[in-house]
Each structure stands twice: as C-alpha cells, then as structure tokens.
Ligand SMILES: Nc1nc2c(c(=O)[nH]1)N[C@H]1C(S)=C(S)[C@@H](COP(=O)(O)O)O[C@H]1N2
C-alpha cells in the first residue's frame with residue numbers, strides 16, 4: 001500500500017543548521033571503504049529478522065524501483081560537521097517497506113545493511129518516521145555511484161551516518177545492536193539537534209553496552 005509522504009519545507013537557511021554544523025558548498029563524498037560496483041542482476045533488497053509472518057522478503061532491482069515512490073526535502077548533517085541543505089530525495093519511503101513486510105510485534109530496532117557489511121542501527125520509531133526514505137534520486141537525478149546508487153537511506157532527523165549508501169536490506173530486531181559506526185565511537189542514537197555525536201556522550205538507555 002502506498003504511503004503518502006509530505007513535502008517538508010527545507011529552506012536552506014543557515015538558521016536551520018544544528019549546533020556545531022557548518023554549511024558546505026557542493027556535495028562532498030564521505031564514506032569508509034571503496035565504492036561498490038552495481039550489478040543489477042545480482043542486486044536485491046532483503047527484509048529479514050523478526051518479520052510478522054516469520055518469512056524473509058526480497059525484491060530485485062526492477063521490483064524495488066516499482067515500489068511506492070515519494071519525495072522528501074531534507075538536509076544531510078555529517079558528524080564531521082558539514083551540512084548539505086535542502087536536497088530533494090526521491091525514492092521508497094521506509095514506511096512502505098514496513099507496510100509491505102511488517103515487523104513482528106516485538107521489534108524495537110532495525111539494522112539497515114549495505115554493501116561490504118556496512119550497517120547502521122535505528123530505533124524502529126526513527127526508521128518508521130514519515131520522512132525516512134530509501135533515496136534513488138536526488139534533485140530529480142539518479143544518485144551517482146559515490147553517493148549511494150542504486151539506493152541510500154536518508155533519515156532527515158539523524159546524522160547522515162545513520163543512512164547507509166548502497167543499501168541492501170533491513171533486519172528487524174527485538175533488541176538493539178550497534179551498527180558499523182556505532183561500534184566505532186559514534187553515538188547510538190545520533191540526533192544532530194542534541195549534538196549526539198560520540199558514544200561517550202550516551203546516557204543510560206541510549207544504547208547497548210559497548
Ligand atoms: N555504506 C556506507 N554508507 C554511508 C557511509 C559509509 O561509510 N558507508 N558513511 C555515512 C556518512 S558518515 C555520511 S556523512 C554520508 C555521506 O554521504 P555522501 O557521501 O553522499 O555525502 O554517508 C553515510 N553513508
């Protein structure tokens with residue numbers, strides 16, 4: 001079932017910057033490791049873990065691009081302090097994945113998986129946010145390889161590392177577990193408006209023991 005996503009107002013004004021962030025001209029490329037080569041015939045997007053019916057789901061690239069589509073205007077805030085404002089992301093809302101492959105009632109968190117084993121954990125509520133989207137396009141153009149083609153997650157209200165580029169699937173979890181950067185010193189929640197950059201800032205309840 002298609003789920004409508006509101007167009008949010010991204011004004012691009014510097015006043016919109018979370019604390020400690022600065023505006024970046026252009027769009028830098030930031031990631032760990034090499035840019036994966038996209039092979040459409042080998043690509044799939046999987047949902048696994050604690051699904052409602054106990055079954056896994058997977059979509060081929062062709063099927064994935066035929067899923068419900070929406071656009072969201074949102075900013076990207078890198079924890080290394082640059083922000084890119086007001087991009088229009090087009091793609092498959094995270095909500096659509098939750099509707100098409102529902103999680104079991106006990107699911108509290110998700111792990112979003114990408115090529116080469118990169119991962120980011122999210123609270124289910126953050127993933128289910130109306131503005132979280134598996135972007136395929138930015139400002140009407142297909143993402144380039146270095147920016148995450150064929151799809152990247154964008155979670156506008158969290159730091160950008162919570163949005164894996166080159167995504168391959170989602171694991172539904174009944175307990176929290178740290179993803180790639182969350183195991184390597186970044187905050188388990190990652191709210192830029194609270195400046196939750198590093199794991200040493202975590203408070204009880206923010207994440208599992210390191
Ligand atoms: N697969 C993968 N996705 C990733 C990362 C990464 O290392 N690997 N880095 C994240 C970080 S820290 C940021 S700031 C953004 C950068 O996206 P960009 O290169 O399109 O600006 O991608 C995020 N997604």
Ligand SMILES: [Mo]
Nearest residue numbers: 078079080161
């Ligand atoms: Mo980042």
